[in-house]
Amino acid sequence: MKKVHWGILSTANIGRQKVIPAMQAGEFCEVVAIASRNKEQATTAATQLKIPVVYDSYEALLSDPEIDAVYIPLPNHLHVPWSIKALQAGKHVLCEKPIALSVAEAEKLMAAARQYPQLKIMEAFMYRFHPQWQLAKQMVDQGKIGTLRTIHSFFSYFNADPANIRNQKDIGGGGIMDIGCYNISLSRFIFGKEPSAISAIAAYDPVMQTDRIASGMMDFETGTSTFTCSTQLIPYQRVNIFGTDGRIEIDIPFNAPPDRPTKLWLHTKGETEETVFDTINQYTLQGDAFSKAILNNEPVPTPLEDGVNNMKVIEAFFESAKSQQFVRL
Structure with missing residues (x-):
């Protein structure tokens, strides 16, 4: 082969x-x-x-x-x-x-x-290749939760080491660049379009000057997405996707472990449907998907335009946090 x-x-x-x-x-x-x-x-x-x-x-x-x-x-x-x-x-x-x-x-x-x-x-962005995200996207697109209205996501860890590259402002450190980019990316992925505006707030480390706690709200016209990320909080991650008729909850949305199953729950009126995914490595899936695009001369799963658009939201986030105003994209 x-x-x-x-x-x-x-x-x-x-x-x-x-x-x-x-x-x-x-x-x-x-x-x-x-x-x-x-x-x-x-x-x-x-x-x-x-x-x-x-x-x-x-x-x-x-x-x-x-x-x-x-x-x-x-x-x-x-x-x-x-x-x-x-x-x-x-x-x-x-x-x-x-x-x-x-x-x-x-x-x-x-x-x-x-x-x-x-x-x-x-x-x-390896998370998009995990079956839990593929199923979440499918459920939303098929109307399993009714009309998508809002997404809430949280991603944090604790790292206050000034020598760590994630804490060096001049080379792109800080919470939004390191992990908040996931919160932004997943919202765009699930809504299937770009936000029209963003409102943001950020708290900065007094020594390293990197954003250590950051929260944002994105307006997708038909719904919203709110998130918090932090480089100086207890490690935690969760995503909830809310619709008019149900809610999708992803247990370990970003760093899905490669050595044990992950879970997704579909909560509808009075019922909860649990999906347990086989143990799988999302980095393996990403590498193979990209390699197949090369071997078959096909488009890559996530075009570079998506990365540029994610960067546009990240840049608007910092503009909003600085001006303390909504920024339109």
């Missing part, structure tokens, strides 16, 4: 601990190389993950003709520059979220991608 040959740019924790092992278990993925500016780190990661080729620079990996596609788990401020360099090197690109630091930067990537129509590029 033909597989896509993957190279990994960086030895970031999310890659080593979650994405790479999941992709190695995929049907259409073969991880053949990893690169780091620190060769010792790259060698250690390659040994642990049984990756055959090690590079001590990202440029060297991109010049390898045996590599078809790259996965980019670099810090946020490096997403666009290295995605563009990968495209220029003739590689397909799966890049971690958020796709960029600003709308202007995201549109720069979009313009670059249009120059290489034969190459695939996608923002790595």
Whole structure:
């Protein structure tokens, strides 16, 4: 069976601990190389993950003709520059979220991608590939909860380490960029359209200056979505999707565990229907879906335009939080 040959740019924790092992278990993925500016780190990661080729620079990996596609788990401020360099090197690109630091930067990537129509590029929102989200979307579209009216979501963890990249403002740290992007993305996904306006409030860490608690409300004209995300609260996540006739509740919506089943509940008048999903790894599903798009020369499941549109809402969030006013998109 033909597989896509993957190279990994960086030895970031999310890659080593979650994405790479999941992709190695995929049907259409073969991880053949990893690169780091620190060769010792790259060698250690390659040994642990049984990756055959090690590079001590990202440029060297991109010049390898045996590599078809790259996965980019670099810090946020490096997403666009290295995605563009990968495209220029003739590689397909799966890049971690958020796709960029600003709308202007995201549109720069979009313009670059249009120059290489034969190459695939996608923002790595892995949650959308999990069957629980596919079912939730199907239920909403089929009217299982009546008319969709509002979505409530919450996502938090605690990390107050100033050295952690998630807490470094100048490279795209903070709650909204790291996890609030999920709350925004899922709302757009379930409503199936873009919000017309957003109202936001954010509380910032006095030392690191990153948003540590952020809440927003999006107006979708036919309904709303409200959310809170935080980098300095007890870890928790939940999503509730409300309609005129029912409610969908997702137990572990974002970091769905790869080693145990997950659950979704459909609550209607007087009844609750529970769906238990088989143990599955959403990173494996993502890697295989992207690889199949390459092998079959088909559109990727989530087009780059979606990443640009998500960035537009993120940017409007910060504008609203600063002005303390509704911002129209």
